Amino acid sequence: MTRLERKESLIRIALLVVAFSAVSVLVVITVFIIEEGTPIMVKYGFKKFLFNLDWFPSEESYGLLPMVIGSIMVTFGALVIGVPFGLACAVFLTEFSSKRLRRVIKPMIELLAGIPSVVYGFMGVVILVPFIRETLGGPGLSVLASSIILGIMILPTIISISVDSLEAVPPAYREGSIALGATRWQTTRMVMFPAARSGIIASIILGMGRAIGETMAVIMIAGNAIAIPRSLLDPVRTLTSNIALEMAYASGEHRQALFATGVILFVIIMILNTIANVTSKRRKA
């Protein structure tokens, strides 16, 4: 073996170790939260844990249902706001805007993803929450406020992945459709959307994962009351907020129950990411 070849194989091994250590972090996290979280679920009963209404850690009552429903409501609300806006923006950028405009707008949208979530929360507290309180009533800290802020936060994910998948549609599809006398909008609806469908669905699912997993912004504007909201103006607590708010002082079974909350979140997000991966891969096949 020459010196160069030996160096080559050393570098190869070093890079392999680095790559695997990144993956091993995932393994460690998975094993850790499952190990910490499952015993309490087994002891308390999985069904009770997931479907019981009462979360009183001091009385050893661990019912997650309000938080599960809270997470679902807030995430769904985020999608109701984020998906139409995001897709409209993606269609505008790929089909209707000039190249020059796209070169300005797209990086700005991607910059949205780089804003720390605490800043979104801050904007929510300062602007959105008082606005809702004054115009619509209620405490302001609410499902509605969280949905709007999360809807904005998932825009970059939805827009940039949708734009990528619309741009990946062969230009000949667009040209062919236009040459057949279809308008731009007909072409978008009948040709571009179906051809980019899997990527668009993946973008929505990834946005959904982001909304479920978001913590800081939601804590600041959701109100965090442990009760199933009766209207969009009621406060709400999500799974993530539940962990973040109580972890600091939790101990014993309480702490384990928070890890169990983490397990449930983990499973939900894994499922969403897998669906997103599978749908976006199907496009290439």
Added chain:
Amino acid sequence: MPSVAIRAQDFSHYFGTKQTLKKINLDVAENKILGIIGPAGSGKSTFLRALNRLNDLVPDSRVEGTLLVEGVDVYSADTSVAELRRRLGMVFAIPVPLPRSIYENVAFGARMAGLKDKSALTEIVIDSLKKTALWEEVSDRLHSSALKLSGGQQQRLCIARTLALKPRFILLDEPTSGLDPISTMKIEETLRQLKKDYTIILVTNNTKQAARVADRTAFFLNGDLIEVDETVRVFSAPSDQRTNDYISGRFG
């Protein structure tokens, strides 16, 4: 002399600052095949795409002079572009069926134009497939994906979906450049049949194809129309030395 269907008068085209067509003056006769030959970058495809305003899709595209299709100015402000494109059906170099069924591909243009009646659509689909001699080959699988057809079949499908628009003109942009000789032959035969009902402009890289199919042939070079004449004359006694050099294979 048959009547003039398309007339270009001092027609120029620019992409940004680059002039891609230079004061073209050209008449296209009704129910004939005009072949357009010339090397890559000569402006022949640009001319074709100027006719149905497909160049509009490219930013910074600009025209000067006039382009008349059946006496109507293509670039006038009150021309309906979608309607224009249905009148001048276009077939591309690489056949790209839309990712839909054979039936939906052929019905697409009519549907987009607002036709909803199912039996009328089916009639158009069958009629168009018959005209391109594709009907016998696909009649039993109209609702399977168009992407499963062979290259030659896909190109005839693309011609069929163009015919389904009931156009007056068919513009073909190197329609056989990706096809084998037998598929090419079938398409050339189809074109000869279609000439009865349509005015055809055929842009081709294959000079022999122009010689075989076209009634008249135009030679483009660097955005200039060098000459246009009866195909027989262009190929036997071209009036310009550059035409002679090109068709005898000295460049291009």
